[in-house]
Amino acid sequence: GENVEQHPSTLSVQEGDSAVIKCTYSDSASNYFPWYKQELGKRPQLIIDIRSNVGEKKDQRIAVTLNKTAKHFSLHITETQPEDSAVYFCAASIGQGGKLIFGQGTELSVKP
Amino acid sequence: EAGVAQSPRYKIIEKRQSVAFWCNPISGHATLYWYQQILGQGPKLLIQFQNNGVVDDSQLPKDRFSAERLKGVDSTLKIQPAKLEDSAVYLCASSGRQIPSYEQYFGPGTRLTVT
Numbered sequence A: 001g002e003n004v005e006q007h008p009s010t011l012s013v014q015e016g017d018s019a020v021i022k023c024t025y026s027d028s029a030s031n032y033f034p035w036y037k038q039e040l041g042k043r044p045q046l047i048i049d050i051r052s053n054v055g056e057k058k059d060q061r062i063a064v065t066l067n068k069t070a071k072h073f074s075l076h077i078t079e080t081q082p083e084d085s086a087v088y089f090c091a092a093s094i095g096q097g098g099k100l101i102f103g104q105g106t107e108l109s110v111k112p
Numbered sequence B: 001e002a003g004v005a006q007s008p009r010y011k012i013i014e015k016r017q018s019v020a021f022w023c024n025p026i027s028g029h030a031t032l033y034w035y036q037q038i039l040g041q042g043p044k045l046l047i048q049f050q051n052n053g054v055v056d057d058s059q060l061p062k063d064r065f066s067a068e069r070l071k072g073v074d075s076t077l078k079i080q081p082a083k084l085e086d087s088a089v090y091l092c093a094s095s096g097r098q099i100p101s102y103e104q105y106f107g108p109g110t111r112l113t114v115t
Helices: none
Strands: A004-007 A010-014 A019-025 A032-038 A045-051 A056-059 A062-067 A072-077 A086-092 A106-111 B005-007 B010-013 B019-024 B029-037 B044-050 B053-056 B065-068 B075-079 B088-097 B110-114
Touching: A004 A086, A010 A019, A019 A086, A019 A106, A032 A062, A045 A056, A045 A062, A072 A086, B005 B088, B010 B019, B019 B088, B019 B110, B029 B075, B044 B065, B044 B075, B075 B088
Parallel strands: A010 A106, B010 B110
Antiparallel strands: A004 A019, A019 A072, A032 A045, A032 A086, A056 A062, A062 A072, A086 A106, B005 B019, B019 B075, B029 B044, B029 B088, B044 B053, B065 B075, B088 B110
């Protein structure tokens, strides 16, 4: 079945540095790749997503890149701030309304 | 626009007891999902509804879990009898105003502790 691997499991950066989280998916039919931010005890929040017909998407300090050939996608956060500290999950799905297959999560810590 | 609502937010029960969770999706959203999130892991789909029909329940432990979405709006998820390994956060998500769409929006979840 579909599987999503996410690395690293923990990431610690200094405020102002960049952070990169990488995910690999197994099902080549996957065509939608969202990223969620989950603060402790809170709901997962959709922060950015990308569809398979696009190679890169940017929204202010966050960007996502997709390499369909290699079946991996990455989240890039620039100029990190302490409020970026949270657990980030990547996911993949097939088609509109398809179930999301989540990675294991990355705990990002931004030190002031 | 109101988000996905869930209740209760917390529940503590003993093993072998039963429990039910409620979800109210974003108004007009046709697709509703129940995910189970065990501590330290990503959410895992239990069941997906399109309006009031089941699309995917392949990961639902049907000997103890059941779910329904009457009238294609609210949904309930029930566990009977509960096991220790059912301790998790149960997240409801919804998407697609009238038709399926890509983005899924999550509710705050119900944290279940089975003792």
